[in-house]
Amino acid sequence: MDLSLTRLLRKNKRLPASIQLSFLNRLSRSLSNGYSLLAALETLKWDKTLQSLAIEIIDQLKRGISFEQALERLSFHSLITTYIYFSKEHSDLEESILQCIDIYEQRLMYKKKFAQAIRYPIILTIIFTITFMFIQQKVLPYIMNLFQTGSGDSFFLMSIIHLFSILYISLVIIGVIIGITIICWKYWKHRLPISKQIRIYQAIPFYRSYLTLNTSFLFSTHFGSLLGTGLSIRDVLIILANQSKLPLLSYYATQLTESLNNGRHISMTMSELSFISPQLASIFQKNTNQEELKNDLTIYATFLTEEINQRIIKFITYIQPIFFIVLGLVIIMIYLSIMLPMYQLIETF
Numbered sequence: 001m002d003l004s005l006t007r008l009l010r011k012n013k014r015l016p017a018s019i020q021l022s023f024l025n026r027l028s029r030s031l032s033n034g035y036s037l038l039a040a041l042e043t044l045k046w047d048k049t050l051q052s053l054a055i056e057i058i059d060q061l062k063r064g065i066s067f068e069q070a071l072e073r074l075s076f077h078s079l080i081t082t083y084i085y086f087s088k089e090h091s092d093l094e095e096s097i098l099q100c101i102d103i104y105e106q107r108l109m110y111k112k113k114f115a116q117a118i119r120y121p122i123i124l125t126i127i128f129t130i131t132f133m134f135i136q137q138k139v140l141p142y143i144m145n146l147f148q149t150g151s152g153d154s155f156f157l158m159s160i161i162h163l164f165s166i167l168y169i170s171l172v173i174i175g176v177i178i179g180i181t182i183i184c185w186k187y188w189k190h191r192l193p194i195s196k197q198i199r200i201y202q203a204i205p206f207y208r209s210y211l212t213l214n215t216s217f218l219f220s221t222h223f224g225s226l227l228g229t230g231l232s233i234r235d236v237l238i239i240l241a242n243q244s245k246l247p248l249l250s251y252y253a254t255q256l257t258e259s260l261n262n263g264r265h266i267s268m269t270m271s272e273l274s275f276i277s278p279q280l281a282s283i284f285q286k287n288t289n290q291e292e293l294k295n296d297l298t299i300y301a302t303f304l305t306e307e308i309n310q311r312i313i314k315f316i317t318y319i320q321p322i323f324f325i326v327l328g329l330v331i332i333m334i335y336l337s338i339m340l341p342m343y344q345l346i347e348t349f
């Protein structure tokens with residue numbers, strides 16, 4: 001492997017998204033002009049930023065390594081390698097790359113918007129937490145010492161201060177625990193059986209809704225593409241079951257294959273799967289013609305894309321207002337917990 005590429009991978013552990021997109025866009029243009037995959041990769045050598053990458057992939061292809069495996073070894077995103085994997089099943093690499101570019105660009109755009117939306121709330125939360133800890137340790141004890149009159153009102157106010165302190169610290173601790181849990185889950189989930197992962201996903205209220213949409217989208221997209229090659233429903237399910245890029249899809253495809261072998265209609269089993277939408281099951285129930293089924297799955301995948309995009313945008317839109325409202329309420333409570341005892345103390349003189 002080229003030394004510059006090796007250093008890049010060691011530094012980033014994954015190729016920068018800009019390089020991955022540039023690689024896919026240039027490869028797609030070359031393929032659309034009638035080049036074979038190897039010839040298209042040769043044209044990428046003309047670009048100095050992609051030269052070492054193209055040389056490495058060509059070398060791996062000549063050694064008998066599949067295209068998606070070569071990309072995987074070079075730390076391309078799993079979404080890209082998944083689409084490339086399915087492209088060899090329906091022999092339409094160019095179309096798969098175009099779909100992949102579109103989805104990957106959307107993912108990067110939403111990731112950037114999310115980072116922008118959450119950046120300032122996180123900074124404010126950190127600053128405010130430090131300020132709160134200072135007030136908690138230095139200011140409030142002094143005020144409470146001055147206010148030790150033994151009256152019921154002072155006891156009530158001090159109780160409110162303590163309760164507020166506990167609630168705020170609890171929220172911060174919960175946030176930290178959630179962050180650590182997400183990071184740990186990312187590295188440990190592959191060690192759990194997919195059936196246990198499904199049970200855990202079902203217990204997460206908002207994520208399970210997103211996972212249903214995403215799994216239904218992936219299923220309808222790849223199932224429809226494979227169905228368009230003339231394969232039977234059973235053959236498509238076998239291909240989906242044997243792939244390892246999407247474990248949840250593989251698990252569901254295995255269950256559906258077993259259902260067909262037992263003489264059960266695919267829609268009946270599909271309606272029982274946790275993260276397959278009822279609409280997708282109804283599409284399989286009403287369609288007996290493979291061409292109609294393929295068309296319906298394509299349209300439904302488009303609908304799901306729009307639905308997922310709308311939900312992500314809505315979620316990102318709500319992040320900052322929610323953070324600012326919570327922080328505003330916390331600031332008001334701190335102000336009241338400091339000022340009310342002082343006003344009451346002044347009235348006693």
